[in-house]
Amino acid sequence: MKFSILGPVEVETDTGEKVTPQALKVRSLLGMLCMHAEHVISPARLIGALWDETPPRTAAAALQVYISQLRAGFIRAGASPALITTTPSGYTMRLCGQALDLALFESSAAGAEQAVHAGRPLEAARLMSESLALWRGPALADVRTTPSLDGYAQQLDERRNALHEQRLNLELRLGRHAQLIGELYGLVQEHPMWENVHSNLMIALYRSGRIPECLAAYQRIRRTLQEELGMEPCSRLRNLHGAILAREPWLDDHTRPLTSAYAS
Template sequence: MTELSLSSAAVRTESPRLDFSVLGSLTVTRGDGFVLTPTPPKLRLLLAMLILRANQVVSADWLIHGLWGAHPPRTAVTTLQVYISKLRRALIGPDWRTVRGVIDTDTSGYVLRMAGHGCDYLRVRSLGQQARAAEASGDLAEAARLLSESLALWRGPALADVRGGSWLNSQAKALDEELTDLRERWIGLELQLGRHRSLVGELYRLVEEYPNWETLYHHLMIALHRSGRTADALDIYGEMRIRFVDEYGMEPGPVSRRLHQRLLCRDPALNDLSISQFSA
């Protein structure tokens, strides 16, 4: 490559697409695959706060409180301005002159604009809404496909590698709860679609990952029963009961106990594919 072509490559000015990810570790990736994630902890925290309030103007005071809590340094306003400048440069990369309209200054504060860019949690919410619409129209297979696509965007606990205060921690927990809801919906649809056999392996994995999530045991027991493995389903109940009694000193809840009785009786209603949730 000639010196001229190198110089030309170094001053590209078109705005590249950026993909912001918070469903797992914090990452920023340019459209060509170049990773732009900042490494300083304060810049990572600042970026995470802006992402979680994407397309919303946030005040300097709010950002300062998020960065330093109730006792910010006297230079907080100036330091925040420096951080914003550094973050803007970090989101450019070494071979671009500018990325227009990513972090804008507003009279009331700052805003991270997502137009032309991507964000995993916003994509997950969009897919979740589309899935609800598909389910409401009776297209369960499409709803399940959309939820599966949304689940694939999760790489681990939200913002797992970002240190923040109580607000950021609560937002991360709220995102993880959204994952719980998406999984519940997807499993329910898969059961209604008669895909219980293909669910068994995933449900075994989830039960090990989330041993306190009682509803997962229900889904696994039903999937096993519908796959002709009622004895295995009863074993799962026994394992759950031992775990709950030994670790928490309590019996499984009434829904679990009722489901156990229905399995013992081989209740034919348990094979009704329209049923994906069970009550006492």
Template sequence: MDIDALGVLAVSENGVSVTPSAPKPRQVLAMLALHADQVVSVPSLFEELWGEEPPRSARTTLQTYVLQLREAIAGALTHDAHGSSPRTAKDVLVTASGGYLLRTSGGASDVRRFETLAGLGYRAMEAGDFPQAARQLRDALALWKGPALADVQPGPWLEMQVRQLEESRLCALSQRLEADLRLGRHRELLAELTVLVSRYRTHESLCGQFMTALHRSGRRSEALDAFQRLRRALVRDFGIEPSAALKRLQQSILLTRPEPAGALHGLHGKELIRVS
């Protein structure tokens, strides 16, 4: 089974889509797909579909959604090109203790592929192999075709998971930009960073990278203006000042000293990412 979630939800078996068009079954499939090969509990599915007050018919209705998904999977299994698959729909969408499990049987998952490539990129960054880091992280980010689960109306569980995926994407993006800066590509990054800092106006790492790219491109006053815009947004929205690392970068630019490699070290951890 192949699963795409970094964009519109697309789940297929033997190349045949099993993604339902109805919103609630689509939610169920999205939950199972994001936790592929793991049991998703019935209470979690209840909460995702109906919040804290599921109807009395919740269990029966959920069973109906699972049946609809299995019917689609059964239809896709008949398209096995080799005619050798002994699997049934119940082998793919498994009833497990306390919940359900979607078995991928080694199929592709864009989320898992993203996590693998991003991890390789992070390790390359730690090793100082910036060309390799930039390549791996660029490949990871290329898997995103839009917001995660763009065509699924999320309940509380999916909403949280979509936020986590977006945070992972931003972390990978920040590290890819850092790798490109280490490779001297500051002028190439200016257009991309201009868009990003406008969209994520309180994201310190992106602002720091924008400041660095501007300063290295001979646009010192614009780099300092970018810091002040970020500071105003942070104070207005959160009542906080920019981090010490970003203030040090500002001082370096004010004194017109070339910033050392790694001047933004400490701005790239997830715990320091602030997104409005």
């Protein structure tokens, strides 16, 4: 079976049949178990995630029912009864050879980090791309119904954002600026106030000889920040804009880390 939480919560059998729980609470419970796969998670923590600060008096009993429903559904779909185990401290989801997109993401991201430290940037870029390709939208996208669940999901989203920035910087250092432009335009459309992505777009456009578009990208983020937050862009982005206007030589130096180049 394949479990997915990097996007809406989904479960798929080895034959491609979707067996995702339909009930929201049961699906939310599955998301929590997947996020903490191979670790014991206490009933109190699960109840807090499912009902936040106002659980009903029947929450403990309801949780046991939801666990039973999950187990029964997975057994019908051909999974091992040991997939979800009960311990004195709580519940554990043991993957038992099942695929979980979060585990695959973390494994590929760790491999990418090792490749970076070993001086293998092409391998690192490939592994980062494979990791990011596992995402189908915001984590736990269809079960972020309580502040607790939303907080857990944001933790995962931040891991994705950090890896995304790392990969973009690496791709620029590999001289792949032209190939990145389309992706970067999509990212700034999706995240109109993500300044680091705007800076990557500006550099990619500059190195591709598209100076007017590069300057327009800066004016767009500046206008957005002024209108939405009443703020100017950060000093790093302003420094980059000044360097572009001056056509400073470092802008075409693929080997120089961008953060050190325009941080002053």
